[in-house]
Amino acid sequence: MTELINYINQFQKLDSETEEAIKSQFEEEVFRKNEFLVEEGKICTKLYFIKSGLVRRFYLKDGEEITKWLYHDNHWIAIMSSYFNQKPSLEFLQACEDTTVYSMSFANEQKLLEYPLFFKFYAQFFRCSLANFDEFHFVFGTMSAHQKYQYLIDKFPLMIKKAKQKHIASLLNVSQETLSRIRASIN
DSSP states (O other), rough: OOOHHHHHHHOOOOOOOHHHHHHOOOEEEETTOOEEOOOOBOOOOOOEEEEEEEEEEEETTTTTTEEEEEEEETTOOHHHHHHHOOBSSSSSSEEEEEEEEEEEEHHHHHHHTTTTHHHHHHHHHHHHHHHHHHHHHHHHHHHHHHHHHHHHHHHHHHHHHHHHHHHHHHHHSSSSHHHHHHHHHHH
């Protein structure tokens, strides 16, 4: 659980009591390639921190899978609207390769929020995440497909290295052929 504790300590230095509480409320899980962490229509009951692996977030539109994002090592994942509101998910989370996560149930989250240092981490983490999310969607939304791909190479090289090209193409909203041309022009 070292990866998780180290990540949290980047935002908020923990004391030993809070560290032990975190270790007791998170559990390590392994999802095999193509296994779902969350499925459409089911409630997202856990918040995940990826120790290692790759997870794709997608939804179905007219029977086609539309990739929204790809998460890898040291990323937090959940379908937030489903998790926080405890209502059925509109999206899927699926392991793209064997993936090891640390998971925390909704009930265990409530217990951890009683610890002031974990609460401070949570507040700082979510503020930072929301600001980054807001900035990312503005910037990413104004870019051409070529610029988006270059952005992903620069900011998320592990995603580019691990993900299938069809998932990257879907994320960029281009065909695989267009993605091949973009990749060729960059190389």
